[in-house]
Amino acid sequence: MRKTAGGITESILYVLILFFFVGGVNGYALQQNRTAEQSIRLYENEVPVSLPSSLFQQADSDEAVKKRILQHYAEQGYFNAHIDRIEKTTGPDDRLDIYVLPGSVFSIGTMDLDFQKGQESLLDEMIFFYGEGDTYSAALLDNEMRRMVQFLESKGYMLASIQIKQFEVDIEESKVHITAEVRPGERLYVDRVVFRGARQTSESYLETASGIRSGHLITPQLLSRGRRNLENTELFHFVHEGELLFVEDNAVIMYEVEERRANQFDVMFGYAPRQGAGADIVGRGHLLLRNAVWNGSALSLLFERFDTYVTRFNAGYEKDWILDQPLHGGIDFRFYQQDTLYQSIEAEAVASYRWNPQRKVGLHLRQQRIDAGSHLSEEGFAFDGTLRSVGIRFEYDDRNSRLNPTTGYFFSIHLDSGIRTVSGQATEEWGWDRRTSQQRVRTTLQRWIPVFNRQVAVARWFASWIESPHYMDADLERLGGANSLRGYREEQFRASRMSWGDIEYRYLLDPHSHAFLFAAAGVYESPGFPEIDVPEKSAWLYSGGLGFRYRTPVGRIQFTYAVSSEDPLYNGKVHFSLMADF
Numbered sequence: 001m002r003k004t005a006g007g008i009t010e011s012i013l014y015v016l017i018l019f020f021f022v023g024g025v026n027g028y029a030l031q032q033n034r035t036a037e038q039s040i041r042l043y044e045n046e047v048p049v050s051l052p053s054s055l056f057q058q059a060d061s062d063e064a065v066k067k068r069i070l071q072h073y074a075e076q077g078y079f080n081a082h083i084d085r086i087e088k089t090t091g092p093d094d095r096l097d098i099y100v101l102p103g104s105v106f107s108i109g110t111m112d113l114d115f116q117k118g119q120e121s122l123l124d125e126m127i128f129f130y131g132e133g134d135t136y137s138a139a140l141l142d143n144e145m146r147r148m149v150q151f152l153e154s155k156g157y158m159l160a161s162i163q164i165k166q167f168e169v170d171i172e173e174s175k176v177h178i179t180a181e182v183r184p185g186e187r188l189y190v191d192r193v194v195f196r197g198a199r200q201t202s203e204s205y206l207e208t209a210s211g212i213r214s215g216h217l218i219t220p221q222l223l224s225r226g227r228r229n230l231e232n233t234e235l236f237h238f239v240h241e242g243e244l245l246f247v248e249d250n251a252v253i254m255y256e257v258e259e260r261r262a263n264q265f266d267v268m269f270g271y272a273p274r275q276g277a278g279a280d281i282v283g284r285g286h287l288l289l290r291n292a293v294w295n296g297s298a299l300s301l302l303f304e305r306f307d308t309y310v311t312r313f314n315a316g317y318e319k320d321w322i323l324d325q326p327l328h329g330g331i332d333f334r335f336y337q338q339d340t341l342y343q344s345i346e347a348e349a350v351a352s353y354r355w356n357p358q359r360k361v362g363l364h365l366r367q368q369r370i371d372a373g374s375h376l377s378e379e380g381f382a383f384d385g386t387l388r389s390v391g392i393r394f395e396y397d398d399r400n401s402r403l404n405p406t407t408g409y410f411f412s413i414h415l416d417s418g419i420r421t422v423s424g425q426a427t428e429e430w431g432w433d434r435r436t437s438q439q440r441v442r443t444t445l446q447r448w449i450p451v452f453n454r455q456v457a458v459a460r461w462f463a464s465w466i467e468s469p470h471y472m473d474a475d476l477e478r479l480g481g482a483n484s485l486r487g488y489r490e491e492q493f494r495a496s497r498m499s500w501g502d503i504e505y506r507y508l509l510d511p512h513s514h515a516f517l518f519a520a521a522g523v524y525e526s527p528g529f530p531e532i533d534v535p536e537k538s539a540w541l542y543s544g545g546l547g548f549r550y551r552t553p554v555g556r557i558q559f560t561y562a563v564s565s566e567d568p569l570y571n572g573k574v575h576f577s578l579m580a581d582f
Contacts, residue, residue, distance in 0.1 A: 077136035109175035159185035191250035205295035228357030261581035268577035306490040389418025461501035487543025487562035495524035512551035555580030
């Protein structure tokens with residue numbers, strides 16, 4: 001157990017106070033048991049002042065109050081403060097008026113650091129922010145000592161301590177002289193990493209995923225990085241800070257974890273009333289199987305039905321920590337079917353590198369094949385053709401939790417460029433170039449802000465921009481629905497440019513559950529299709545709503561009621577989802 005400079009400073013000050021001040025109250029005799037109703041007023045140089053309520057506690061004797069007051073002044077650097085007089089008032093207004101003469105504030109005359117033999121060179125690496133010539137304060141001295149210990153810990157001296165050996169008060173010069181002994185100890189290196197509470201995933205993989213290896217220099221930064229890496233696996237509800245243990249003189253890092261079931265099933269149903277009669281029922285089902293074939297891998301299957309004639313199916317497989325390095329690789333297949341004539345098939349390969357727990361950069365290669373003949377509608381064209389593109393993605397994520405964050409940021413930006421080749425009627429009748437280039441930018445920014453106890457504000461912003469000489473339906477971004485602008489129908493709008501955001505105010509019911517209110521706004525532009533007399537479109541969109549997310553024994557359920565600006569309050573969109581681990 002490390003003994004910090006702050007505790008020693010306080011004990012020395014207490015002795016000094018007893019030596020210099022106790023009994024110097026100008027002969028006033030005070031009652032020894034102050035009643036709860038009796039109030040105390042403090043005057044500094046005849047001016048009333050307020051002090052922390054911790055100085056005055058019920059059932060304290062008046063002598064204890066005096067000692068606390070003088071100790072408070074000494075901690076602020078007023079070592080020659082004394083109580084000038086005390087006036088006692090009895091009757092209905094039962095109180096003590098204490099008059100203090102604080103004197104002058106002391107400064108630091110000298111502050112010497114003595115290192116253990118052979119470690120004096122560490123002094124040359126330190127940067128001092130507080131010391132000789134500065135006004136003395138017990139809190140500032142304690143902070144400086146803690147900062148020095150933290151510096152030594154960042155260099156691998158995890159057992160470092162600083163102990164004050166001498167503390168001299170020079171009343172005549174109004175200075176204090178401090179000598180402290182610095183004990184860095186030995187540098188510590190990792191022998192192994194253990195996990196308390198992990199049963200489903202092998203410890204060998206978790207050690208790999210933590211990024212901590214045998215022989216690594218142990219620092220607070222290493223422990224924090226390991227915890228964050230473990231959180232990124234999404235295998236745990238909680239990962240506590242790493243602890244340093246000694247087993248047979250070997251340094252062992254231990255993480256206590258609350259494990260969640262590895263596999264996940266997420267189902268969503270939506271009820272979207274039409275402005276006229278009737279309603280649309282939409283749905284989504286997502287199955288995630290982790291550690292399929294290899295530890296650290298995940299198989300994902302997604303099925304969506306947002307329209308009577310529209311079906312989407314996605315399948316993907318990914319693997320983290322390839323070759324024991326923070327490398328991620330994966331491949332996704334996406335199938336889109338509209339009516340019986342319009343099909344889109346995509347394949348995308350992804351590779352990324354996480355150079356620290358918060359930052360990741362990735363490369364995407366995508367090929368899309370459309371089989372549509374000549375599909376025409378007000379939503380746009382869909383002609384036979386192929387798109388090949390390459391993109392890069394940067395991601396920053398410092399949320400304090402992956403499941404229910406209460407503070408932090410998430411930011412991502414995705415840029416890609418590709419070539420689309422079309423055939424048939426598009427090139428012959430409408431005068432399109434057979435080969436066209438296409439550039440796309442997508443960005444996301446989210447911020448979690450703790451407001452009051454159990455209350456969090458979440459601000460989100462999304463934007464997308466696509467540039468191309470010609471646009472087909474498959475090129476455009478979808479907007480609206482449970483995962484974007486709530487209150488509108490699923491994928492109600494198609495846009496070449498869009499920007500939208502929302503603010504959600506959450507009240508935390510428990511670490512995994514909350515109720516929320518939200519308001520959203522956005523703008524979009526649709527390019528228009530003059531070939532079939534469809535003009536360009538642009539509009540501002542607004543919506544709001546409420547809901548809750550609650551963790552139950554069978555899984556996390558979420559309910560949302562959202563209304564857009566184009567609908568009456570009673571005609572909102574309802575979404576219900578259940579996410580279960582198994």
